[in-house]
Amino acid sequence: MEIKYHGHSCFELSEGETTVLVDPFLAPNNPKAVATAEQVEPTHVVVSHGHADHIADAVGVATRTGAECVAIVEVANWLEEQGVEKVHDPNLGGTVRFEWGWVKLVPAWHTSTIAGSAEAPYSPTPGTVTGTPAGLLIHLGGLTVYHAGDTCLFGDMKLIAERNPVDVAMLPIGGHYTMDRHDAVVAADFVAAGTVIPMHYDTFPPIATDSQAFKAEVEEKTASSVVLLAPGETHRAG
Numbered sequence: 001m002e003i004k005y006h007g008h009s010c011f012e013l014s015e016g017e018t019t020v021l022v023d024p025f026l027a028p029n030n031p032k033a034v035a036t037a038e039q040v041e042p043t044h045v046v047v048s049h050g051h052a053d054h055i056a057d058a059v060g061v062a063t064r065t066g067a068e069c070v071a072i073v074e075v076a077n078w079l080e081e082q083g084v085e086k087v088h089d090p091n092l093g094g095t096v097r098f099e100w101g102w103v104k105l106v107p108a109w110h111t112s113t114i115a116g117s118a119e120a121p122y123s124p125t126p127g128t129v130t131g132t133p134a135g136l137l138i139h140l141g142g143l144t145v146y147h148a149g150d151t152c153l154f155g156d157m158k159l160i161a162e163r164n165p166v167d168v169a170m171l172p173i174g175g176h177y178t179m180d181r182h183d184a185v186v187a188a189d190f191v192a193a194g195t196v197i198p199m200h201y202d203t204f205p206p207i208a209t210d211s212q213a214f215k216a217e218v219e220e221k222t223a224s225s226v227v228l229l230a231p232g233e234t235h236r237a238g
Contacts, residue, residue, distance in 0.1 A: 001141035001238055003168065007032035007231035008053055008203045009150070011170065012042065015141035018100040020044045021067070022136065022147050024057040032203050034232035037061050046103055047071040048149035049112040049133035050078070053203070059084060070096050070103045074131030075112075092134060101139040106160050108135040108151035110178070135160065143167040143238050146191060150200065153183035158190040168237050169193035169224070172200035173214050174207025181214040189222045195237060196224045 004012040007030050013020040021042035027033040030053070037057040045067045047055050055075070059082045062069050068086040069079055076089035088096045088103075095104040110133040136147040137160070146166040148157070160166075169191045172178035178200050179187065188196045196218055201209045215226035227235050 001143050001145075002234050002236055003145075003197070003229075004234045005197070005199075005229035005231055006030065006035055006040075009048070009147070009170070009172065009199045010054075011147070011197075011199075012040065013138060013140050013145060015100070018043050018098075018140060020046055020103075020138060020140060021061065022046050022138070023048055023054040023149075024061050025053050025055075026057045026061075029053075029056040030203065032231050038064070041065055042067045044098070044103075045069045046136055046138065046147075047075055047079075048108065048136055048147065049110065050075050050131075051112060051150065054150070062086075068098075072105060072131045072134050092132065101141070102137075103139075104137040104164065105134040106137055106146075106164075107154075107156060108133045108149040109154050110150040110152070137164050137166075141238060145170065145237075146193065147199075148172060148187070150178045153179045153187050155190070157187050161191040161193070166191050166193040168195045168197065170197045170199050173198040173211065174201035174203075174209050176206040178207075181209050181211075181217075184214060185217045185221060188218045188224050188226075191224075192222070193224055195235075196226045197229060197235070198226065 001015045009023045010025045019042045062084045070088045073089040138145045147170045173181040173184040
């Protein structure tokens, strides 16, 4: 499986004819992204929660490509209201199965408010709550990826990984809005994936952090290896 990083928490997972785009946040909305929403061609889109920095380009990409979307039920309903035709709407604990594998929603400790309209993704509707945020387990090409979404550190990360052994873990490290790099080291130990890829850092000043220090500490204190990806770079897993 090829993993391509688009910056922030946006990744493409590709194997064969399947490309899963996670948390679509691309240029120019994403100041770190190299690719625009018009330059990606996913077969599937998966969204962790409704904040603009995770969903800003979901409607545009899905309607242009016809990609199937997976999101927690309230976000899925919103996507349908914006004109997305192929939507799956699980809740936490739910699994959506495809010919190529599956997507399972697991808990994440964060908040979530709808990201406005497709035309104005940074204009939230006051008081409109879009369900609880989720972490994402994605099984593709014989590998299981854990995209933790936006979250603080919590003990059930260990349970999630015990129930679904993880090959690649994508963990937020930027702090302020999510766990910081120090808590993310503990999360890496809980999850015990072979590979850890940090995310949700350096996009904006409040989440600037030292990714090299995170890598060094994880590799010193756990059995995981850390892969640092710049936006546009890829990693071959498996």
